[in-house]
Amino acid sequence: MGRRFQNCLAIAMLACLGLPAHAQTRTAPPVWTVPEVGALPNDAHGQLVRRGRDLITATYAHIGPQVTDISKRYAGNNLACSNCHLSAGTKKFAIPLFGLYWDFPQYSARQGKDISIEDRINSCMARSMNGKPMPVDLPEMQAMVAYLRFLTTGVPPGRELPGLGAGKMPELKRAADPARGKAVYARACSACHGPDGRGIPRTHPITDLGYMIPPLWGPDSFNNGAGMARLITAANFIHFNMPHGADYLNPQLSVMQAWDVAAYMISQPRPAKPNLDRDFPALLEKPVDTPYGPYADKFSERQHKYGPFAPIRNAIKKLKAQKPQSQ
Ligand code: HEC
Numbered sequence: 001m002g003r004r005f006q007n008c009l010a011i012a013m014l015a016c017l018g019l020p021a022h023a024q025t026r027t028a029p030p031v032w033t034v035p036e037v038g039a040l041p042n043d044a045h046g047q048l049v050r051r052g053r054d055l056i057t058a059t060y061a062h063i064g065p066q067v068t069d070i071s072k073r074y075a076g077n078n079l080a081c082s083n084c085h086l087s088a089g090t091k092k093f094a095i096p097l098f099g100l101y102w103d104f105p106q107y108s109a110r111q112g113k114d115i116s117i118e119d120r121i122n123s124c125m126a127r128s129m130n131g132k133p134m135p136v137d138l139p140e141m142q143a144m145v146a147y148l149r150f151l152t153t154g155v156p157p158g159r160e161l162p163g164l165g166a167g168k169m170p171e172l173k174r175a176a177d178p179a180r181g182k183a184v185y186a187r188a189c190s191a192c193h194g195p196d197g198r199g200i201p202r203t204h205p206i207t208d209l210g211y212m213i214p215p216l217w218g219p220d221s222f223n224n225g226a227g228m229a230r231l232i233t234a235a236n237f238i239h240f241n242m243p244h245g246a247d248y249l250n251p252q253l254s255v256m257q258a259w260d261v262a263a264y265m266i267s268q269p270r271p272a273k274p275n276l277d278r279d280f281p282a283l284l285e286k287p288v289d290t291p292y293g294p295y296a297d298k299f300s301e302r303q304h305k306y307g308p309f310a311p312i313r314n315a316i317k318k319l320k321a322q323k324p325q326s327q
């Protein structure tokens, strides 16, 4: 992720300096740009990609827990994928969905094996969306995959685009502090996400589903096995994207405020995912900020949840060095 972030800054600087005109030819674009869905023809492929985009931006309306067709109720909450994968998965450091298609199948430490792009989507379905996996041949799954593939148009296999993930700001030497975060929340988040973190539902009489402002905790939020429930992911996402409208070039919160408010958010009640102890079967590969055990090291669940993480990383490094490299 560190490399991802540096690449991006380099590209941003290039853009500021201005590229020589000869570098801006159609054949060899110096900077990859997000392909435009609206420019697709209205043929079968164009319709599939548009459908996939709709499923990402209005997930709740198609596969949410309140849709009329009970057989389509895959998501367990009324979030949209794009509540986290902002701008329909096209915003840098808002966990974008572009340029990923060729990265799969990909080794997943969480599952301890290679996973397909459908598995990756289902991982968010089971955790971020607190729901159940969709079959690979479900039309809605195929449409989402078609959209992700479209968002990789012009990216050759193996090329990593700048801006992936949620960014990487410096870490604190101390544990992130939910009590300080509570004050940040009251000042910078509460007006939108609400004092109780429940967000603001839409109120259109016809499409009365989903949120104008999504919840950050409570029964309709992501569950405790989700990536957003881990401090490092949450703090970086918040730093580079919240309050809504902030981006990586114009963060609004200080680094410290972002760590503390993320600590406050992940301390609040949310749905529980069963069998979390089975995640990350190879414990040495478990991200240091996984807030649930078991762990390979001796640090407390509390330190894994709130940091500081450097001592944990050092312990893991030592354990890895002791372990025979046979696996
Ligand atoms: C609550 C926030 C949230 C929601 C809602 C959500 N995701 Fe995610 N998603 C994440 C996080 C966090 C990651 C992990 C990013 C990382 O690796 O640091 C992720 C990762 C992914 C990835 C892999 C991205 C990468 O960089 O490798 C895909 C694909 C994905 N999600 C698809 C979806 C789809 C499709 C939906 C809706 C069905 C969805 N997500 C809903 C938070 C969310």
Ligand code: HEC
Residues within 6 Å of the ligand: 079, 082, 083, 084, 086, 087, 184, 185, 188, 189, 190, 191, 192, 193, 212, 213, 214, 215, 216, 228, 237, 238, 242, 243, 244, 253, 261, 262, 265
């Ligand atoms: C101006 C209103 C506004 C403010 C202020 C704001 N947010 Fe958000 N937040 C949003 C909206 C809207 C989304 C969904 C974005 C989308 O769907 O494009 C969102 C999404 C999120 C998400 C991912 C989706 C989810 O439900 O988990 C997190 C996490 C988040 N905000 C945290 C925060 C934190 C922490 C703060 C305070 C530092 C904050 N936000 C301040 C409007 C706001």
